[in-house]
Amino acid sequence: METMDDAGVFRISDDTALVQTVDFFSPAVNDARSTGRIVAANCLSDIWAMGARPLTAMNILGFPASKIPCEVAGEILAGAGDKLVEAGVVLVGGHTVEQNEVMFGMSITGVVHPSRALRNSLARAGDLLVLTKPLGTGILCTSLKEGLVDEDALREAVRQMERLNMYASGILAGFDVSAMTDVTGFGLAGHAVAIARASGVTLEIDAKSVPVLDGALELACNYLPGGTGRNWEYDSEHVGIAGGMDESLVAVMLDSQTSGGLLAAIAPDQAGEAVRMLREGGDSCAAIVGRVLPRPVSEEKTSNTQKSVIIVP
Template identity: 35%
Template structure:
């Protein structure tokens, strides 16, 4: 495939080439469910420890008594205009699903779709360099991949990891009484919407890049704690969507105290100015009937609850006795904003209940 060589300075902004950026371009949960329900499934072998049943973060396939393969894929259109940052964010996001199962990454394959008549060799190369930098941070090689000429820029990874089967942490094993802990602050989708409208400050951009390129490397250490029952990461369906997946899969109800949820520094004010993504509304239409909100819940809070997170934080369900150990692991891996945001309860009428 021959790539063009025109100057980067004459190229359009990366975000102008995509109809939705980052995990905000995921198909809405309700639409995805409708698509998948008619797709026939082969019987799952017993070695497949985690499949598609609970919309978990990755597949887990046991190969012997002490080893299982963790496999996942993730890709999307640009969430930022800097090609290196875009590549690094996309790769970090893909690797996160290995960490969210408690696994250790082994290697990755690159997924690359680029409009070769619009973007230069240099720009495409910078996207791939950003992805390689994220993989370097995770200690893994990009061992291959596939490229196509596409209308919109698309980049991501197939990520492969390994885990002891006894330490697999799915999103379907939370228990009533567990504490819920979130590893990263929310608001990436709102910051990306502000960026697209030229309303994001330089400080806000740097905060966004730091948050989205921070590897969720705490996952394997969290998986080793007996008191940690369930793990997932918060991405395109927002905090509400991924908490709902955890609650439904575990046959529990999640009780979230909104005042405890960590937020990126500028997002509350931006949300109050109605700077939000279209994906936020699509998310709510998909699962809003399963969420109980307090009467004084504001429109801005609503937007943040459903805000699509790109490379978002780990969400942990653990014994109350394990809370300090979990927070210490997060701190050791460089997540100072990790917070207890609620707890799991016996199954109630709604699987997610918010309080202020």
Template identity: 35%
Template sequence: MNAPVTNNAVEPRLTSLSHGGGCGCKIAPGVLSEILKNSSGLLPKELLVGIETADDAAVYKLNDEQALIATTDFFMPIVDDPFEFGRIAATNAISDVYAMGGTPIMALALVGMPINVLSVETIGKIIKGGQSVATAAGIPIAGGHTIDSVEAIYGLVVMGLVHPSKVKKNADAKVGDVLILGKPIGVGVLSAALKKEKLSPEGYAAMIANTTKLNKPGAALANMPGVHALTDITGFGLAGHTLELARGARMTAVIEWSKVPFIKDVKALAAEGYITGASGRNWAGYGKDVTLPADFASIDQALLTDPQTSGGLLVSCDPTIANDVIALFNREGFESAAIVGRMEAGAGRLVVV
């Protein structure tokens, strides 16, 4: 094994070590579906949520008052700053607990690093970045596992708790629900521009702010009876994760494209060609189940499928409490939260209008 890099060595950009950064490096949805189609095994009655509807985390009932949420998420660098990479990866992992309506209680670190390429100091900054987010979430990183890897990989195993009756699945939407998105989209576009060194300082700041904002409203949403379903928008894009919600509920989800919030300057960057390869792979994986307007532009299709890293919560709720849900997001600092669509009777499709 080669010796670790010393302080005097010139290190490469973190993103140069990634063949796909952040949630953009997820396995394409069509391929993933094929891999997992025969993977179900033992299903004890205490397992409230498994892999059946591609939900955000597994949930296991411990007793009448508590259910354990367990999830893991890790990926390769989406930014070059090691501390910020750690923050983004940790925020993204913890989000899955919030997306089930739970409260995180503990995490374990997953660390794979090319130790002959990156210095101990750089790797330490990545881990410190993750620790800073765990501290903000009020949980310890109590252990983990490390390996010497070809590419830099960091993430967390996260555990949380929720009352068994308040688990928010991605499959429980009801006809007539409105869909509320907690964060603006466009992270994949920003990451593509960053990798080509074409992202402005303002765009970079917006990207960091969006990807490191913990989805804490998820725990409070679990206590609102009119909230029927929750998920978060990550690597499969707004279209992919909304479609999972529709398939799980055996309904049709409708997205009103004009109401979808975007991070500033994302549309302009997309028009300049800063689009990730994952966007096209996403469309290839699920586009057959999506109906677009006849005049829907190719740039809009790329944004619809743009992979989000540490994206926002998508809430399916009774329209009578929509204002309360948005007010909750606003109080927690999610100023862009907006109604972006609705749920209708149908059969596992997404319609964009």
């Protein structure tokens, strides 16, 4: 594996390549139907992040049938079905297993022309970074599990997590995008690191321009998902943080997302129009959040210039 792309691509002819991905995880919210919708949106997103079109899906469900009514499993599957129908994807099967905790996911197969597959390894110096959804879902969902917020406080977060990246991917297909990924478990900083290292560039993120869900900043320092801490353990070597940065904002940059938005490197003369069209198309929080810089050559190992990602206030 040369890069950390969102899905595997296998060429089957000169004009067709299969794109395949699989993911599964514990519910982020309490409502079973929303859980299914969110998981489906999250799993499908990897295909759209590659510039591909999803065709088929298979369900993967782990479920404690002796503890939770089977109707709950039915609602999870129905919610996932809602999103498959919306995306025009056919469910062709699946597998269930008895276990102590609910876990749900999908394997997705799609297609793309081999020359049109988007990778995270081709970001160009000078491009601007566009993010299509706000951050903070991990923090808010963890706070829900701790009883610090109620379902009403998560209404916008749930709406964002249920929204398909199909719409943003379709709009961005009309622009000069050099690299793209979706922002999920590794957080914005982690996925930016993947692009930067694979492309041999540095990504500068303007923290004040990054959209954040209401309430996430206030909760950020105290109620982080476990994945966020692990993100920092890995990212600290590769991420430079400017002095004076608010700790809560840094935490949001590292926040492990569920069904997050697309992060795209776009030609600078097109990024503004791309954001305008994304907002008109329903991704109302889309924003330019940074830029792609050439990787500097420096002997100063302690300098931020040696970092893959630099976060500035």
